[in-house]
Amino acid sequence: MTTVVPDADPAASLERVRAEFRQWVRDNRDDLGRFREPAAEVTETFARLRLLQRVLYDAGWIRLGWPEEIGGLGGRPILRSVVSEELAAAGYPPPFSFATQEVLGPAVAEFARPELAAEVLPRLLRGDETWCQGFSEPGAGSDLASLRLKATATDGGWRVSGEKIWTSWAQFADRCLLLARTGAPDSGHRGISAFLLDMDSSGIEVSPLRSMNGDDEFCSLYFDDVFVPRERLLGTVDGGWLVAMHVLAGERGAAAWQRQIWLRSRLNDLVAVNDANVGDGVIGEAAELLMALRLLSRRTVRALSAGEPVGATTSLDKLAMSTAEKFLFDAALAGVGDAIVFGGEDAAEWRNDYLYSRASSIYGGAAEIQRNIIAERLLGLPR
Numbered sequence: 001m002t003t004v005v006p007d008a009d010p011a012a013s014l015e016r017v018r019a020e021f022r023q024w025v026r027d028n029r030d031d032l033g034r035f036r037e038p039a040a041e042v043t044e045t046f047a048r049l050r051l052l053q054r055v056l057y058d059a060g061w062i063r064l065g066w067p068e069e070i071g072g073l074g075g076r077p078i079l080r081s082v083v084s085e086e087l088a089a090a091g092y093p094p095p096f097s098f099a100t101q102e103v104l105g106p107a108v109a110e111f112a113r114p115e116l117a118a119e120v121l122p123r124l125l126r127g128d129e130t131w132c133q134g135f136s137e138p139g140a141g142s143d144l145a146s147l148r149l150k151a152t153a154t155d156g157g158w159r160v161s162g163e164k165i166w167t168s169w170a171q172f173a174d175r176c177l178l179l180a181r182t183g184a185p186d187s188g189h190r191g192i193s194a195f196l197l198d199m200d201s202s203g204i205e206v207s208p209l210r211s212m213n214g215d216d217e218f219c220s221l222y223f224d225d226v227f228v229p230r231e232r233l234l235g236t237v238d239g240g241w242l243v244a245m246h247v248l249a250g251e252r253g254a255a256a257w258q259r260q261i262w263l264r265s266r267l268n269d270l271v272a273v274n275d276a277n278v279g280d281g282v283i284g285e286a287a288e289l290l291m292a293l294r295l296l297s298r299r300t301v302r303a304l305s306a307g308e309p310v311g312a313t314t315s316l317d318k319l320a321m322s323t324a325e326k327f328l329f330d331a332a333l334a335g336v337g338d339a340i341v342f343g344g345e346d347a348a349e350w351r352n353d354y355l356y357s358r359a360s361s362i363y364g365g366a367a368e369i370q371r372n373i374i375a376e377r378l379l380g381l382p383r
Contacts, residue, residue, distance in 0.1 A: 053127030
């Protein structure tokens with residue numbers, strides 16, 4: 001286990017963790033080498049990345065910034081951002097649950113009963129479990145406050161019925177952070193509650209949806225009178241909007257930080273394979289967009305780590321992320337040429353990333369919605 005103990009000076013802690021993690025990666029290069037190569041199928045990918053998660057947990061690195069009562073080592077959450085950045089810089093994939101850990105984990109730590117948080121969070125950090133996020137519905141995507149999945153109070157808990165959609169990797173998930181309507185149908189964001197649901201509960205049907213890049217990443221979830229114990233409520237009854245905003249802040253902050261790290265590595269890959277089809281100006285503009293995303297997401301990560309409110313500023317992160325991602329892979333389409341669509345194995349990764357980038361302005365909140373939020377809440381423009 002790492003001997004890192006956070007310093008009183010946050011900047012000193014960051015630099016020390018960075019230096020010590022780099023050395024750890026070098027010292028463990030032979031053992032970590034098995035995680036470099038992509039797996040042949042998604043089930044193997046999950047198994048391999050769960051194992052990487054456990055290796056990093058046992059070494060202490062992804063326990064940084066989590067409270068000791070849930071298996072952490074203390075310190076500020078920003079310490080983990082250094083770990084994810086250095087891991088990518090060394091050429092390793094992020095453990096799959098990194099994104100779930102940073103998006104859903106803090107909300108469970110904040111709003112779950114202490115006993116529940118102490119039970120489930122160590123399992124997530126160790127890679128023993130995978131979680132999913134049950135937010136969007138067929139008629140409630142970016143307009144999350146209009147969701148209709150109903151949770152009805154009953155003896156000992158709640159009964160949930162309805163549908164969710166675009167739930168990433170739900171077919172592999174052990175738990176789901178679920179938003180449900182507990183108020184009147186027209187109660188909007190004031191009548192939503194949040195629950196941590198076991199995915200092996202009776203009455204749940206998971207139906208994968210194939211996306212245009214060929215992955216079965218997204219799923220529809222159907223809930224038929226599913227029982228959720230009372231103690232799985234996160235926060236208060238009808239107080240789920242606070243939980244949702246906490247999750248979205250993490251999604252558009254910490255997750256955006258991890259995404260920009262990966263996008264920067266793909267820009268480096270594009271420069272290496274570009275056959276003079278993309279000019280220096282386009283490459284430079286892609287680099288500028290990614291630097292803007294990096295600075296915005298760094299600001300959000302620092303604020304979240306310090307426990308400061310971020311409010312609507314995370315819409316800037318989300319819009320910058322989708323803008324940079326689409327621009328980068330539009331450039332890749334020109335740089336790699338027709339091979340990105342018609343090529344063989346060498347072009348498969350570029351083809352996958354280009355197709356996936358088309359959704360970047362939709363998932364996590366559509367770009368049009370983010371522009372409205374920025375205009376109204378940050379710039380003070382009229383509705």
